[in-house]
Amino acid sequence: MSTGTPRAVVTGLGITAPNGLGTEAYWAATRVGKSGIGRITRFDPSAYPARLAGEVPGFTASEHLPSRLMAQTDHMTRLALVATDWALADAGVVPADLPPYSMGVVTASSSGGFEFGQGELQKLWAEGSQYVSAYQSFAWFYAVNSGQISIRNGMKGPSGVVVSDQAGGLDALAQARRQIRKGTRLVVSGSVDASICPWGWVAQLAGGRLSTGDDPGTAYAPFAPSAAGHVPGEGGAILVVEDEAAAAERGATVYGHLAGYGSTFDPAPGSGRPPGLRKAVELALDDAGLAPGDIDVVFADAAAVPELDRVEAEALNAVFGPRGVPVTAPKTMTGRLYSGAAPLDVATALLAMREGLVPATVTVEPDPGYDLDLVTGQPRVMTVRHALVLARGHGGFNSAAVVGAP
C-alpha cells in the first residue's frame, strides 16, 4: 500500500458462464445455486465415457460480432470478444477515447481454439491441404484471444497470454496488475476457455480427471466422499483492470482491487517435499499485507480428485485452522472452466462483496474428514471484505489471489 505502488482496481466485468450469459444472468443463477451443467449438446457425446459439461446457453455469436470476425474465430474467441465488449461497457470505457498505448490485454488460455482447429484438420484429412483456412494460422493459437481483443479495441500497450492451465486465470490477472504498476493505465484481463468438441474432449479424457457420471446433480462433487473427477465447462470472465488513480479520475465505479497474489510450482513426484499450494496462499496473503483472519471467504480450486481435494483441504487448514474460514466452490454450477475458472471466481467474489452474499457449493455432501467450513445448501449472507481465490493447473501450477473490496 505504499504510495509508490498504484493499486489495480477492477471496474468492469464481462461474464459468459454455463449458468448465465452476462453478469446479471450469471449472478441471478449463482446466488440461488442454479447449475448450468447438463448433457453435452455441442456434439453427440453418447460414444464417450464422459458426457456432461457446462455449456454457455443462448450465445449466438453473429448477433454480437461482424462477419469479418466470424470467419476467423473459434467459439472461445467469440465468447471472449463479447465478454470484453460487455466488460468495457460495464466499466464505462470507450477504448477509442484513450491513447492506444495506455491499454493492454493479458488473458490466459489452456488449449486454444480446438473447435476451429478440429474443423480445419477434418478438411485437411478429407479434402487436402488447399482446403485448410488461412485463418487456422492463428485461430487455434493460445494468444489469439489477447490478439483479437487488442485489434478490435485498438489496445497497443503491454499484452500477452499466460498458459498454465487453470492457474493461468490468476496468473493473467497478476500479470495485468504488474503492467498497471509499471504505468499502463488499463488492462483487459481474465480469460475465457472452451473446447467442448470431440477433439478437445478426447484431449481432456486423456488427462484422466473427467467425471464419468451422468447425473448433473452429483457428477462433479469436490470435497465429497464420492468425488471422482470434474465436469468441464466453457466460458469465463473478462475483467477491466485499471490504475486506481486513473479510474478515480474518470469517476469509474470500482468493484474491488487485486490485493495479493502468490504462485508456486509443486516439487517433482517422489521428492518427499510438500505440495506448493499452502505456500502460494501464504505468499498471496503476505503480498496483500493481510493475516489469515482477514480473509472472509475462500473460493476453492475444487479439483474433485480425492488426492487433490485432500491437498487443498490440508493447505487451507494449515493456514486458517480447521473450519477456520468459509470455503465455497460456485464452479460446481459451471464445471471447471480451465483458464476461465479463476477469473470467473474473482468476478463472483466481487459480486459477493457487493451483495454481501456468498454463493453455495452445490452438488456436495462434504466429507467431514476434510474439516472444511464448506458453504453448501444455501448461500451465506455475510460481509465480505477480502476473498481468497485458488487455482491449480495440471502438472503442478498453484496460484492464489486475494481480492479486496473497494
Add this chain to the structure above:
Amino acid sequence: MDNQTFTLEDLKRILREGAGADESVDFDGDILDTEFEDLGYESLALLETCGRIEREYAITLDDSVVGEVRTPRRMVEVVNEHLGQTAPA
C-alpha cells in the same frame, strides 16, 4: 464449366464466404478500384480468398498475387488471365 469467366460478383461472393464483409463498406457500390485494405481485407483475407478461387476454378495463382494485387479490378483480371491460359483451345 467451360468458357468460365470470373466476375466481380464471383469475387464478392468468395470474399464473403471466406473472410466475411466489413459492415461499414458498401459492397454493392462501385468497389472495382477500391483497394482491398480500404474494403477491410488484410493479407490473410486475400490469402484465404486466393485459396478459394484456386480450388473453385482449378487454377494456380502465383504467390505474388496476394502481395501485389491491390484492387478487385486487378484480381478479376488476373483470375481471368489464368482461366484463359487453362481453357481448352
